[in-house]
Amino acid sequence: MSSTGxxxxxxxxxxxxxxxxxxxxxxxxxxxxxxxxxxxLEALIAPRGPIGEGEHLFRVGDPLRALFAVRGxxxxxxxxxxTGREQVLGFHLPGELIGLDxxxxxxxxxxxxxxxxxxxxxxxxxxxxxxxxELPGLQQSMLRLLSxxxxxxxxxxxxxxxxxxxxxxxxxxxxRMKVRGLSETQLTLAMSRRDLANYLxxxxxxxSRVFSRFEQDGLIAVDRREVALRDPERLASxxxxxxxx
Amino acid sequence: MSSTGxxxxxxxxxxxxxxxxxxxxxxxxxxxxxxxxxxxLEALIAPRGPIGEGEHLFRVGDPLRALFAVRGxxxxxxxxxxTGREQVLGFHLPGELIGLDxxxxxxxxxxxxxxxxxxxxxxxxxxxxxxxxELPGLQQSMLRLLSxxxxxxxxxxxxxxxxxxxxxxxxxxxxRMKVRGLSETQLTLAMSRRDLANYLxxxxxxxSRVFSRFEQDGLIAVDRREVALRDPERLASxxxxxxxx
DNA sequence: CGCTATTTTGAGCCGCGTCAATACGGGTGG
DNA sequence: CCACCCGTATTGACGCGGCTCAAAATAGCG
Numbered sequence: 001m002s003s004t005g006x007x008x009x010x011x012x013x014x015x016x017x018x019x020x021x022x023x024x025x026x027x028x029x030x031x032x033x034x035x036x037x038x039x040x041l042e043a044l045i046a047p048r049g050p051i052g053e054g055e056h057l058f059r060v061g062d063p064l065r066a067l068f069a070v071r072g073x074x075x076x077x078x079x080x081x082x083t084g085r086e087q088v089l090g091f092h093l094p095g096e097l098i099g100l101d102x103x104x105x106x107x108x109x110x111x112x113x114x115x116x117x118x119x120x121x122x123x124x125x126x127x128x129x130x131x132x133x134e135l136p137g138l139q140q141s142m143l144r145l146l147s148x149x150x151x152x153x154x155x156x157x158x159x160x161x162x163x164x165x166x167x168x169x170x171x172x173x174x175x176r177m178k179v180r181g182l183s184e185t186q187l188t189l190a191m192s193r194r195d196l197a198n199y200l201x202x203x204x205x206x207x208s209r210v211f212s213r214f215e216q217d218g219l220i221a222v223d224r225r226e227v228a229l230r231d232p233e234r235l236a237s238x239x240x241x242x243x244x245x
Numbered sequence: 246m247s248s249t250g251x252x253x254x255x256x257x258x259x260x261x262x263x264x265x266x267x268x269x270x271x272x273x274x275x276x277x278x279x280x281x282x283x284x285x286l287e288a289l290i291a292p293r294g295p296i297g298e299g300e301h302l303f304r305v306g307d308p309l310r311a312l313f314a315v316r317g318x319x320x321x322x323x324x325x326x327x328t329g330r331e332q333v334l335g336f337h338l339p340g341e342l343i344g345l346d347x348x349x350x351x352x353x354x355x356x357x358x359x360x361x362x363x364x365x366x367x368x369x370x371x372x373x374x375x376x377x378x379e380l381p382g383l384q385q386s387m388l389r390l391l392s393x394x395x396x397x398x399x400x401x402x403x404x405x406x407x408x409x410x411x412x413x414x415x416x417x418x419x420x421r422m423k424v425r426g427l428s429e430t431q432l433t434l435a436m437s438r439r440d441l442a443n444y445l446x447x448x449x450x451x452x453s454r455v456f457s458r459f460e461q462d463g464l465i466a467v468d469r470r471e472v473a474l475r476d477p478e479r480l481a482s483x484x485x486x487x488x489x490x
Numbered sequence: 491c492g493c494t495a496t497t498t499t500g501a502g503c504c505g506c507g508t509c510a511a512t513a514c515g516g517g518t519g520g
Numbered sequence: 521c522c523a524c525c526c527g528t529a530t531t532g533a534c535g536c537g538g539c540t541c542a543a544a545a546t547a548g549c550g
Contacts, residue, residue, distance in 0.1 A: 204528090450499085454499080499542105
């Protein structure tokens with residue numbers, strides 16, 4: 001049995017609407033914030049209801065009004081090069097903040113689109129920075145998140161072989177799922193092969209081939225977008241560190 | 246005549262020791278800060294004298310004590326992969342801040358080494374964040390710098406051909422030199438071919454070959470580490486945007 | 491003037507991209 | 521329920537860009 005149906009998704013609409021009770025709080029902006037401070041932050045945050053698959057949170061050039069924290073579902077950020085080619089920058093799981101690269105010029109530098117039905121918390125940028133002026137913990141959180149993203153981006157920058165990239169991606173995703181209390185061996189890829197390949201800077205055919213090879217070698221079991229890690233150890237040794245969590 | 250001697254370097258020791266009179270202030274952390282605020286920032290900053298070529302500012306794992314702003318000279322940041330291979334993350338010109346990726350875990354995530362005799366301003370991290378708690382402009386500056394670095398990192402992430410990478414690098418460097426009031430056509434590369442190739446994720450031989458090809462095509466003139474841009478237009482059209490300035 | 495590190499140039503090979511064909515799956519309408 | 525269609529994924533054949541290996545040129549330095 002390769003899949004008995006989709007892995008249990010994040011329960012989008014059962015998530016409480018406050019940071020204090022949100023299971024993602026420790027991954028998200030309020031991480032490590034004292035309770036009282038968290039309440040003040042909450043007051044600024046606007047939850048935003050179901051966002052349909054394919055719907056955009058923002059696009060390149062949009063003025064930065066708010067940062068977005070993923071509550072449920074998956075997002076992809078990408079940009080369109082001068083040549084017209086799409087370039088996937090990242091996939092974003094619940095608890096992660098999107099739009100940080102817009103702070104510099106106050107305009108979004110990439111597009112953000114939902115890969116599945118999703119929901120987010122909207123954090124009005126001005127209000128957040130105003131508040132962080134008063135709450136040292138909040139300022140620290142923001143700097144830390146930015147810095148972390150930077151480190152992640154660095155770790156992605158190396159020149160890796162196709163196998164290293166794919167293995168690294170799987171291991172990293174596994175660890176991100178684990179942190180969120182989900183299965184670390186039974187992964188459901190939210191993205192198409194094309195998006196994944198683009199993100200990894202490979203051709204879709206190459207990703208396909210590597211998946212097949214890994215399956216033959218008993219490293220994983222692939223069924224469409226369900227991937228089971230059979231030998232996480234060996235997989236981890238194959239993939240260079242693409243993870244930061 | 247390809248070179249009549251080295252291009253005039255930044256006058257390290259003639260630079261005044263205060264942000265208020267530093268020609269790099271507008272590129273650096275105090276960018277856009279009101280005069281009074283700048284004075285308060287200055288009080289925290291410790292200039293650090295001549296740093297010899299090959300000397301390290303910090304290494305992976307060092308606790309984050311301070312961020313460093315380059316005043317004169319050039320730095321390289323890099324890390325050593327698990328496999329032992331070096332990975333160059335970036336080259337840093339005067340006015341740029343180094344060490345931002347250390348904020349997240351409070352430990353430096355990369356090594357920083359001087360490529361030439363250099364000097365820096367040392368910004369004690371705790372003091373900076375404390376002050377930025379009071380000065381909204383300073384907080385904005387820090388967020389902007391981080392965000393900018395992130396955007397730069399994104400723009401580097403694409404999969405480019407060797408020619409695109411080299412051309413992009415030259416164009417980007419040219420623009421960074423121009424901002425600093427130096428020649429935008431007569432570039433002095435501070436780094437070895439090996440470092441440059443590593444940074445661009447190419448083999449040194451490939452960089453060498455691309456340089457030769459560009460020279461044959463009349464795009465540039467190369468003499469050792471002196472590179473003259475002969476046709477910046479065409480060069481820019483070749484190289485995808487690797488710049489953010 | 492030799493020694494060594496760096497850079498350039500050449501030859502050959504291999505991983506991955508490209509092109510093309512096939513297989514699969516999910517949705518739609520009869 | 522099945523036939524059909526179309527987008528996505530897989531598999532195969534082939535070519536090319538850039539890496540590797542090797543050697544020659546050049547520069548830096550004692």
